[in-house]
Amino acid sequence: xxxxxxxxxxxxxxxxxxxxxxxxxxxxxxxxxxxxxxxxxxxxxxxxxxxxxxxxxxxxxxxxxxxxxxxxxxxxxxxxxxxxxxxxxxxxxxxxxxxxxxxxxxxxxxxxxxxxxxxxxxxxxxxxxxxxxxxxxxxxxxxxxxxxxxxxxxxxxxxxxxxxxxxxxxxxxxxxxxxxxxxxxxxxxxxxxxxxxxxxxxxxxxxxxxxxxxxxxxxxxxxxxxxxxxxxxxxxxxxxxxxxxxxxxxxxxxxxxxxxxxxxxxxxxxxxxxxxxxxxxxxxxxxxxxxxxxxxxxxxxxxxxxxxxxxxxxxxxxxxxxxxxxxx
Amino acid sequence: xxxxxxxxxxxxxxxxxxxxxxxxxxxxxxxxxxxxxxxxxxxxxxxxxxxxxxxxxxxxxxxxxxxxxxxxxxxxxxxxxxxxxxxxxxxxxxxxxxxxxxxxxxxxxxxxxxxxxxxxxxxxxxxxxxxxxxxxxxxxxxxxxxxxxxxxxxxxxxxxxxxxxxxxxxxxxxxxxxxxxxxxxxxxxxxxxxxxxxxxxxxxxxxxxxxxxxxxxxxxxxxxxxxxxxxxxxxxxxxxxxxxxxx
Numbered sequence: 277x278x279x280x281x282x283x284x285x286x287x288x289x290x291x292x293x294x295x296x297x298x299x300x301x302x303x304x305x306x307x308x309x310x311x312x313x314x315x316x317x318x319x320x321x322x323x324x325x326x327x328x329x330x331x332x333x334x335x336x337x338x339x340x341x342x343x344x345x346x347x348x349x350x351x352x353x354x355x356x357x358x359x360x361x362x363x364x365x366x367x368x369x370x371x372x373x374x375x376x377x378x379x380x381x382x383x384x385x386x387x388x389x390x391x392x393x394x395x396x397x398x399x400x401x402x403x404x405x406x407x408x409x410x411x412x413x414x415x416x417x418x419x420x421x422x423x424x425x426x427x428x429x430x431x432x433x434x435x436x437x438x439x440x441x442x443x444x445x446x447x448x449x450x451x452x453x454x455x456x457x458x459x460x461x462x463x464x465x466x467x468x469x470x471x472x473x474x475x476x477x478x479x480x481x482x483x484x485x486x487x488x489x490x491x492x493x494x495x496x497x498x499x500x501x502x503x504x505x506x507x508x509x510x511x512x513x514x515x516x517x518x519x520x521x522x523x524x525x526x527x528x529x530x531x532x533x534x535x536x537x538x539x540x541x542x543x544x545x546x547x548x549x550x551x552x553x554x555x556x557x558x559x560x561x562x563x564x565x566x567x568x569x570x571x572x573x574x575x576x577x578x579x580x581x582x583x584x585x586x587x588x589x590x591x592x593x594x595x596x597x598x599x600x601x602x603x604x
Numbered sequence: 605x606x607x608x609x610x611x612x613x614x615x616x617x618x619x620x621x622x623x624x625x626x627x628x629x630x631x632x633x634x635x636x637x638x639x640x641x642x643x644x645x646x647x648x649x650x651x652x653x654x655x656x657x658x659x660x661x662x663x664x665x666x667x668x669x670x671x672x673x674x675x676x677x678x679x680x681x682x683x684x685x686x687x688x689x690x691x692x693x694x695x696x697x698x699x700x701x702x703x704x705x706x707x708x709x710x711x712x713x714x715x716x717x718x719x720x721x722x723x724x725x726x727x728x729x730x731x732x733x734x735x736x737x738x739x740x741x742x743x744x745x746x747x748x749x750x751x752x753x754x755x756x757x758x759x760x761x762x763x764x765x766x767x768x769x770x771x772x773x774x775x776x777x778x779x780x781x782x783x784x785x786x787x788x789x790x791x792x793x794x795x796x797x798x799x800x801x802x803x804x805x806x807x808x809x810x811x812x813x814x815x816x817x818x819x820x821x822x823x824x825x826x827x828x829x830x831x832x833x834x835x836x837x838x839x840x841x842x843x844x845x846x847x848x849x850x851x
Contacts, residue, residue: 358698358733402714402738404691406698411729 283310283322293318334472338459341450343420345376349440349447349462351415355408356434365476366433368449369425376415379407381427381476416446426454427476436460436471454478605683605741607638607709610670617705620667621696623660628693629847630658635742635750636717638673638683641665646750659753676744683709684742684750687717695719695735703730715739759832762788763813770796771845773807778838780805787833790814790826798838 284290296313307323314320338344355378359366365381382403412418440447440462451458455477462469611617627634627645637644645660664671675681699705699721706720716736723731742750764770773796777784781798788794792812798805 355731358735360694404688404695404738405712405716405736406695407734407736409732409734411725411731413729414725414731 279324280308280310283312334457336457336459336470336472338448338450338461338470341452341456341459343424343452344417344448344450345415345420346417346446346448347415349437349443349445351410352447353437353441355410356430356437358406358408359430360404360406363430365427366430367425367427370418370420370422371409372422374412374418374422376410376412376418377407377425378410380405417448420451424451424453426451426458428458428473432471432473433460436462436469439469451475605676605709606672606674607683607707608670608672609664609668609707611667611705612669612703614702616667617696617699617702620662621693621699623662624689624693624696626847627658627660628689630843631689633686634689636685636687636739637750638685639675640673640681643667644750648749657753661752680744680747682747684747685709685715685717685739686742687737687739691735691737692717692719695721695737698723698733698735710736712736715741759826760788760790761815761817762790762792762794763815765794765809765812767845767848771842771848774838774842774845777805777807778842782838783835784838784841785833785835787831788812789831790828793831795831 290312293314294312295315298309298311298313300309300311301307302309302323305323305325306327307325310322310324312320312322356366359378359380363380365383367377367379367381369377369379371377380403382405437447443462443464445462445464448461448463449458450461454475456475457472458475460471460473611620623645627647631647635644635646635648637646641664643662643664645658645662647658673681673683675683696705696719699719701724703722703724705722706718708718708720710716710718712718715738717739719735719737721733721735723733725731774784777796777798780803781800783798785797785799786794787797792810792814794809794812796807796809
């Protein structure tokens with residue numbers, strides 16, 4: 277991604293000089309070709325070599341999660357401010373009085389439930405614990421029982437929050453029991469974003485406190501390929517593009533092709549209609565969305581496709597977003 | 605042992621935060637001494653790094669609207685705690701827009717200083733941030749190490765120039781030499797000197813003013829133009845200057 281992002285590094289420069297951006301795949305040389313057509317006949321061509329790879333498919337459906345909370349991104353952004361930048365994981369849960377609690381999660385050593393024996397270990401070396409408590413009123417939706425708590429990676433959470441804040445979108449968190457993936461969704465008229473994060477499995481059934489679950493090695497989270505761009509969509513003259521978004525429960529989840537061929541043609545999505553939730557790009561040039569840059573005459577492409585069932589790979593094995601050692 | 609305190613005034617909170625930031629810049633761990641009238645931050649780095657120590661005293665009623673403490677025993681009505689100074693300053697940093705700040709001694713699996721901040725919130729609901737700072741209780745037999753240092757009678761006392769200026773001068777000098785000579789006299793003159801084989805650099809400060817002498821001060825008989833000098837380690841001096849905020 278770094279190489280790809282470096283092409284678009286200077287937004288100011290892009291806004292001033294680029295008229296059109298064409299992204300295509302060159303199968304022969306295994307290159308993704310990004311061409312920036314700039315003013316005064318200048319054309320910048322970037323060849324990014326790629327490799328075929330296998331991707332995990334995340335099977336998830338926000339609708340199947342019993343609990344959800346939704347808040348403006350700003351509220352959640354402010355909520356994570358007090359945590360140290362180096363903190364790896366955070367626990368989110370509902371506390372007494374329907375307050376939403378975020379607490380820093382510390383990896384405990386085995387047997388840490390017992391108060392540590394005073395001895396040579398210096399207790400000042402222990403990390404500071406931070407907790408943020410937010411009232412129910414700050415949330416647009418709060419549908420979860422008191423006592424539920426999930427633990428997930430803070431770094432990724434911060435990342436998606438910073439995007440959501442810049443786009444001024446509310447964030448919905450769909451979750452289930454600890455161990456089941458948590459799905460963070462962003463929605464507006466132009467885009468749908470779904471971020472799937474693994475949560476720690478709670479092995480201790482008696483833990484009452486938020487986040488006192490013992491350590492169970494968390495699965496590297498699957499973010500799918502649904503990282504949405506914030507760019508506005510122009511319309512018309514371009515080759516078809518495909519957006520990889522979530523699919524519904526009946527299909528096999530997010531399909532990602534290792535290589536995507538762009539077919540020039542009529543401007544419609546290629547994909548099974550009922551199963552996908554793509555953006556409606558048939559509408560006229562969308563007006564400016566608050567918080568996003570004004571519409572530019574280029575489109576961004578999400579690297580994925582919604583496949584026709586006929587072309588679907590044979591029997592993909594659905595993978596739940598969980599540690600392969602644990603039980604799903 | 606019990607301790608609870610509360611700050612409601614923004615200016616007091618600000619001041620307390622700045623003190624904590626200064627401590628955090630000076631040393632990794634510090635000792636907090638709590639007594640009925642005062643709060644002390646004590647650093648004694650005697651063993652490590654050539655003896656930089658610090659004693660900071662805060663009158664608790666200048667900061668806290670509520671302050672209750674109960675020491676180890678009735679005769680020894682004080683609490684000595686050791687904590688990582690950065691933790692406290694980080695906890696206080698989140699209290700920049702606070703309505704109230706509460707500090708108390710708690711025991712959550714291990715002794716902690718719990719800092720609880722109620723934030724001003726745009727919406728109706730309040731937001732509360734809680735920090736649990738782990739600490740070590742210092743046993744009574746070690747308390748004698750943390751007593752107020754006695755400042756010996758000085759030959760010369762002088763008001764320092766603006767610390768920012770001093771810091772930038774010393775910072776440049778650090779590149780040339782490890783040791784610095786500070787000399788001052790009772791005429792309000794202060795010089796900073798460094799000497800190497802190749803170069804000598806002196807920075808002069810004039811008209812600084814001297815604190816009034818006590819009536820029994822021996823230095824009354826001193827020639828006001830006579831300089832008293834000390835050699836210090838530049839890095840230690842810089843460490844001290846770096847910890848000072850611009851007030």
